[in-house]
Amino acid sequence: EVQLVESGGGLVQPGRSLTLSCITSGFTFGDHSLTWVRQAPGRGLQWVGFIRTKGHGGTTEYDASVKGRFTISRDDSKSVAYLQMNSLKTEDTALYYCAREDYYGSGSYPFWGQGTLVTVSS
Amino acid sequence: SYELTQPPSVSLSPGQTARITCSGDAFPHQFAYWYQQKPGQAPVLVIYKDSVRPSGIPERFSGSTSGTTVTLIISEVQAEDEADYYCQSGDTSGTSVVFGGGTKVTVL
Numbered sequence: 679e680v681q682l683v684e685s686g687g688g689l690v691q692p693g694r695s696l697t698l699s700c701i702t703s704g705f706t707f708g709d710h711s712l713t714w715v716r717q718a719p720g721r722g723l724q725w726v727g728f729i730r731t732k733g734h735g736g737t738t739e740y741d742a743s744v745k746g747r748f749t750i751s752r753d754d755s756k757s758v759a760y761l762q763m764n765s766l767k768t769e770d771t772a773l774y775y776c777a778r779e780d781y782y783g784s785g786s787y788p789f790w791g792q793g794t795l796v797t798v799s800s
Numbered sequence: 801s802y803e804l805t806q807p808p809s810v811s812l813s814p815g816q817t818a819r820i821t822c823s824g825d826a827f828p829h830q831f832a833y834w835y836q837q838k839p840g841q842a843p844v845l846v847i848y849k850d851s852v853r854p855s856g857i858p859e860r861f862s863g864s865t866s867g868t869t870v871t872l873i874i875s876e877v878q879a880e881d882e883a884d885y886y887c888q889s890g891d892t893s894g895t896s897v898v899f900g901g902g903t904k905v906t907v908l
Binding site: 713715722723724725728739741775780783784785786787788790791792793 | 830831833835837842843844845848849854884886888889890894895896897898899900901902
């Protein structure tokens, strides 16, 4: 069974940093791109960024709202993806989901975690 | 960047057909994907590649396209279909993903 579990959320002051983890199981982690999506309270889904497989360079892409502040990485030996968030702003407050792409380039995300809540407040 | 536009809400009675539109310049060049999200739950993929239904999704869910608009169709809507629905696509260069603003479906 494919599973994704996010962790690392919490309350953080503006300007500080936080790193989220997406711990996965039930599939060959190295064969899939991973994406992060967030949802502010009462709002819609917003794509944050994704990381490609090592076979496709392991490169990353980000939404303009987080580019330069957030970094996505992956550890294929541990089947874990990370979202490092720096210079956090109050508007980064959201439930953060990680999701697995169906297969490389499919653009489809059939597997999601349950999310971890990040609250940015002084 | 580009945007996907959805109506904020749709209300209908049980047994009726819901049609949720999603408009954007990404279409028809890029595929559309649709997610259902119920309160307190993670999104669930209900349609991929415009009109393909994943295993386990009821047959009353279908998708169609016409020019720059894609549509999620829920036939004979049931109370359990009450949820938020989001369309999603990607840009042609494969460097970004975008979600529509979401449509709240209320079954009266």
